[in-house]
Amino acid sequence: MTSLLLALQFFTIVPVHKNLPMERRSITGMYSIFPWVGTVIGAFACLLLYFEWSHLMTAFSIVLLGIIFSGGLHMDGFIDTSDAFFSYKDRLKRFEILDDPRVGAFGVMAVVLLVVGKVIIVSEVLLAESFHWVFILLIPFFSRTTLAMLFSLTNSAKASGLACYFKQKMNASDVIVANVLNFVIGVIILGWLTNWTVSLTFAIILVLFVCLFRNWSLKNFGGVTGDLLGASLEVSEVVLWLTLLLLLS
Template sequence: MKSLFIALAMYSKLPAPSVEWDKKSLSWALCWFPVIGVVIGALLYGWFLLCAALGIGPFLRGAVSLLIPIAVSGAIHLDGFCDTSDALGSHQDRARKLEILKDSHTGAFAIICCTVYLLLFFAAWCEVLPTDRAALVLALGPVLSRGLSGLAAVTQPNARGSGLLATFTQPMDASRARIILGLWLGVCAVLMVALDPWTGTASLIGAALSFLYYIRMSRRQFGGITGDLAGFFLQICECAIVLAVILGQKAVVLL
């Protein structure tokens, strides 16, 4: 349970008891990362039901749907998205990009990319129809994205060999962590497709494409992953899932 409390304290604003961050507890903390996605998914699904019951329109529904994951995570992943945007926009060498990731100042590329991202994600939430089983597929999106983020952390090289991400991955039994995170992903994927074959499959394709981009980009641009890059991936993955569900819903209508 200490590992769960550490994961909640690090990756969310959810209340959790204060515990000692010992090596054994840290070695399992990342395996609990998808639990935060479960909480976010439950809040999203509850919000979808409330919107349906009260007849709330797409704009307010979309705005709150966008804000729920950011509020629960304390914007830690959005911060990583902004830092990564600054580093990628600099077009500097690898060493300089890694320095930019650690810089606490916010550059122009971070502001521009964050604004564009939030506009796109808001529009996607307004366009998607979170009804029936598609609502449950969307609610599982935050679980899927966190499972993939955790899997990347235990399978990909660390660009620095140090830092916050290394604090969680270095003491970890990587082989067992891969199995546990793989189980999270397997269960999530099966549920998504079983709930709604069209939108479930579409969401998995969207998540997979964003994951492949993340792995290729991080290795090519940074030589591996970091905590900021993990946050960047989480944001684009969750947006990709919603966009993919929209395409799945449109495909059903056309066919």
């Protein structure tokens, strides 16, 4: 229960007004069940399908709900990461940009393209004849599984910050095992409710994404930070929606 409350406290706007213990067991549990927070977001997003709106309006609402429910935390990480990476500065300067609360031009351009692109892609998926509501439920689940795996498998880029603190506190091997199990459960559910081609394609794409994003993070930042992990979640969701569009079209 403590791990669940921590996950809600740090990664959603759900008000958890408690001083919760930040112990190894609870931090490990928080990242182990973190993907299931995504299913809660997806479940609320599924309710939007019952409104008789246009596909574009429904897609916009699904994207907006995800941003609101997470408090814009991951989107903020994507913006900061875009500013830092596209500055083409050295690594030290990139870390300064990540810590800067101001938003630069690259961050603005990147987030506009991300949101507009995601809305358009989701609206196109909603129009597909073989669309299934489980896609809305599971894509936030898979993106958070990806984040947890990246965090477990990659060293911290900085010796300070909340992500570094969590990294030192958690048992990485336990988080890896838990999220491999989460991943397998998600793949089975997706294959059972839709078809195994989509499910197995998702599995391959996610494994490739983790490998590629991890290598990119190590090359450009020397590891991961909270901002980079937030960016990984946002980008992985777009990649999954785009993959789904290509499979259903």
